[in-house]
Amino acid sequence: MSNDEHIYRQILKAIVEHQLPPGARLPEDRLSEAFGVSRTGIRKVLQRLALEHFVVIEKNKGAQVNRPSEAEASEVLDSRILIEPQLIPALLAHWDAAQSKRFRAMAQEEKQAEAANMLADSIQLTARFHYELATLSGNKVLASFIEQLCYRSSLILAAYGTHGSVGCECGDHAQLLDLLDQKNASKAQNWMSHHLKHIKSSLILESKPEENIDFQRLFGR
Amino acid sequence: MSNDEHIYRQILKAIVEHQLPPGARLPEDRLSEAFGVSRTGIRKVLQRLALEHFVVIEKNKGAQVNRPSEAEASEVLDSRILIEPQLIPALLAHWDAAQSKRFRAMAQEEKQAEAANMLADSIQLTARFHYELATLSGNKVLASFIEQLCYRSSLILAAYGTHGSVGCECGDHAQLLDLLDQKNASKAQNWMSHHLKHIKSSLILESKPEENIDFQRLFGR
DNA sequence: ATAAAATATATCGTATACAATTTCTTGAGA
DNA sequence: TCTCAAGAAATTGTATACGATATATTTTAT
The missing domain is CATH 1.20.120.530 (GntR ligand-binding domain-like)
Known part of the structure; x- marks a missing residue:
C-alpha cells in the first residue's frame, strides 16, 4: 500500500471511530510531524478527505472534521x-x-x-x-x-x-x-x-463539546 | 470561483466533450504552462479528477484520461x-x-x-x-x-x-x-x-486511435 | 480596567528545487 | 538492418522556502 493511502486510512479511521470528533481541527504541520512526512503528503490526503466530505477545508483556515448538517x-x-x-x-x-x-x-x-x-x-x-x-x-x-x-x-x-x-x-x-x-x-x-x-x-440533534487532541499519541511513531 | 475550480472545470469539460479522448496523457508541466500556474495546482486537480474516475494516475507515470473498462x-x-x-x-x-x-x-x-x-x-x-x-x-x-x-x-x-x-x-x-x-x-x-x-x-465495444493534443491552444491564454 | 490598535505567532497557499523514475535517443555490435 | 545497451531528456514524487492570511498576544490610550 502506498504511504498516502496509509495516512488516508489512519485519519479516516480516527474520524469514523469518533477519535477525531466533528469540528476537530487538523493542522497540516502537526499531522506532518505525527506521520513523519512533509506537508505536501498531508495536504493531498486532506484534500481527498474533503472531497469525500469527511473534512471541510476553508481557504486560509485549514481543515477540520466535518460537522454534518x-x-x-x-x-x-x-x-x-x-x-x-x-x-x-x-x-x-x-x-x-x-x-x-x-x-x-x-x-x-x-x-x-x-x-x-x-x-x-x-x-x-x-x-x-x-x-x-x-x-x-x-x-x-x-x-x-x-x-x-x-x-x-x-x-x-x-x-x-x-x-x-x-x-x-x-x-x-x-x-x-x-x-x-x-x-x-x-x-x-x-x-x-x-x-x-x-x-x-434514532438520530438526535444536539452539538457536542470539543477537546484537545494529541496527534503525536494518535498517529506518532 | 477559486482558480483551482476553474482549472478543474476546464479540464473536465475538455474530457467530457471528447476534446481529450480516453487514453490522452496529461503531463503536469505542459498543463501548468497552459494554465499559467505551477505544477502544485495542476497536481491538485489531477488528483481530484482521478478520485472521480475521469483520469487515471499511475505511480511515476502521471495522469491520462481514463479509458473506462x-x-x-x-x-x-x-x-x-x-x-x-x-x-x-x-x-x-x-x-x-x-x-x-x-x-x-x-x-x-x-x-x-x-x-x-x-x-x-x-x-x-x-x-x-x-x-x-x-x-x-x-x-x-x-x-x-x-x-x-x-x-x-x-x-x-x-x-x-x-x-x-x-x-x-x-x-x-x-x-x-x-x-x-x-x-x-x-x-x-x-x-x-x-x-x-x-x-x-447503444454502446459498442471498440477502442479508438489517439492524436497529439495542443494544450496551449486548448487551455492557453 | 477595558477596548482598540499594533505586533507577534501560527498556519496556509503557491512556487520552486532536487532526487528518483520513466521514456526517449543514440550508437555499437551482431 | 535490426537489437539492445548506455546515456540523455523528460517527467513525476517529495521536501522545502517564502509570501499571504488568520489568530493570538501585547501594548497603548481612554
Missing part, C-alpha cells in the same frame, strides 16, 4: 434507504452458503464488539457489514458509493447519535441473513429499508 | 438505471409550471445543438438535463453522485458510443416532461428506466 445527515441516510434495498436482488444472485457463513461470522463479531462496549470496533464492523453486502451485488461503482455513505453515516452518528445507537439496535443483522438464506428478496428489502429508517429516526 | 461502463449505466427512476417521486413534489418551462427550454436547446451537430454542446446539455432533474429531487448527496455519473457517462460515450448515440435518440427528453406535467410518476419512471437502458444498449 442536519440536512446532510438526512440526505445521506435517505440515499442509503433508496439504494441499499434495491441491491438485494443482485446480491441474492451471488448468495450462497459460503457467503452466508462469512457474513454470519461478521455479525457475530459485531455483536461481541457491541457487548464488550468496544465502540470503535463496533462502528467499523457495522459499516463493513453494509458495504460488503453492497459489494456482493457486483456493481463496484455503487458499492464504493455505499461504502462512502456508510463511513459518512458513522460520522453522522458521532454528531447526532445516542451512545446506544451505534450498533443497529433495531434487531440483529443476523435477521437479514436469515431472510437472505431463504432467498426472500422482498422481505429482505423491507427489512433493510426498515433497518435504515430506524437508524435515521 | 467495459465493466465500468456497464456499472455506471446500471447505477443510473437503479437510481434515476427512483428520484422521480421526490422530483414530482417540486414540479411546477416554472420548472416545466425551464426544462423545456433546455430540451429545446439540446435538440438544436444536436441538429446543428454541435457535439460538445450536445453532450453537455444532455448530461445537464439529467443531473438538474436529479437536483430537483432535493437530495444533494444523490444529485451530486448522479452528476458525476452523468459526466462519466459522457466519457463512456467517448469510448464506446456511436456518433449518433450522443444525444438521446430513443426519443426526446420532451416526452419525459409531458409525463411529469401530467404528474404521472410511474410512467415517468418507466420512461426514464427505458431511456437509460436504451443508452446502455
Whole structure:
C-alpha cells in the first residue's frame, strides 16, 4: 500500500471511530510531524478527505472534521434507504452458503464488539457489514458509493447519535441473513429499508463539546 | 470561483466533450504552462479528477484520461438505471409550471445543438438535463453522485458510443416532461428506466486511435 | 480596567528545487 | 538492418522556502 493511502486510512479511521470528533481541527504541520512526512503528503490526503466530505477545508483556515448538517445527515441516510434495498436482488444472485457463513461470522463479531462496549470496533464492523453486502451485488461503482455513505453515516452518528445507537439496535443483522438464506428478496428489502429508517429516526440533534487532541499519541511513531 | 475550480472545470469539460479522448496523457508541466500556474495546482486537480474516475494516475507515470473498462461502463449505466427512476417521486413534489418551462427550454436547446451537430454542446446539455432533474429531487448527496455519473457517462460515450448515440435518440427528453406535467410518476419512471437502458444498449465495444493534443491552444491564454 | 490598535505567532497557499523514475535517443555490435 | 545497451531528456514524487492570511498576544490610550 502506498504511504498516502496509509495516512488516508489512519485519519479516516480516527474520524469514523469518533477519535477525531466533528469540528476537530487538523493542522497540516502537526499531522506532518505525527506521520513523519512533509506537508505536501498531508495536504493531498486532506484534500481527498474533503472531497469525500469527511473534512471541510476553508481557504486560509485549514481543515477540520466535518460537522454534518442536519440536512446532510438526512440526505445521506435517505440515499442509503433508496439504494441499499434495491441491491438485494443482485446480491441474492451471488448468495450462497459460503457467503452466508462469512457474513454470519461478521455479525457475530459485531455483536461481541457491541457487548464488550468496544465502540470503535463496533462502528467499523457495522459499516463493513453494509458495504460488503453492497459489494456482493457486483456493481463496484455503487458499492464504493455505499461504502462512502456508510463511513459518512458513522460520522453522522458521532454528531447526532445516542451512545446506544451505534450498533443497529433495531434487531440483529443476523435477521437479514436469515431472510437472505431463504432467498426472500422482498422481505429482505423491507427489512433493510426498515433497518435504515430506524437508524435515521434514532438520530438526535444536539452539538457536542470539543477537546484537545494529541496527534503525536494518535498517529506518532 | 477559486482558480483551482476553474482549472478543474476546464479540464473536465475538455474530457467530457471528447476534446481529450480516453487514453490522452496529461503531463503536469505542459498543463501548468497552459494554465499559467505551477505544477502544485495542476497536481491538485489531477488528483481530484482521478478520485472521480475521469483520469487515471499511475505511480511515476502521471495522469491520462481514463479509458473506462467495459465493466465500468456497464456499472455506471446500471447505477443510473437503479437510481434515476427512483428520484422521480421526490422530483414530482417540486414540479411546477416554472420548472416545466425551464426544462423545456433546455430540451429545446439540446435538440438544436444536436441538429446543428454541435457535439460538445450536445453532450453537455444532455448530461445537464439529467443531473438538474436529479437536483430537483432535493437530495444533494444523490444529485451530486448522479452528476458525476452523468459526466462519466459522457466519457463512456467517448469510448464506446456511436456518433449518433450522443444525444438521446430513443426519443426526446420532451416526452419525459409531458409525463411529469401530467404528474404521472410511474410512467415517468418507466420512461426514464427505458431511456437509460436504451443508452446502455447503444454502446459498442471498440477502442479508438489517439492524436497529439495542443494544450496551449486548448487551455492557453 | 477595558477596548482598540499594533505586533507577534501560527498556519496556509503557491512556487520552486532536487532526487528518483520513466521514456526517449543514440550508437555499437551482431 | 535490426537489437539492445548506455546515456540523455523528460517527467513525476517529495521536501522545502517564502509570501499571504488568520489568530493570538501585547501594548497603548481612554
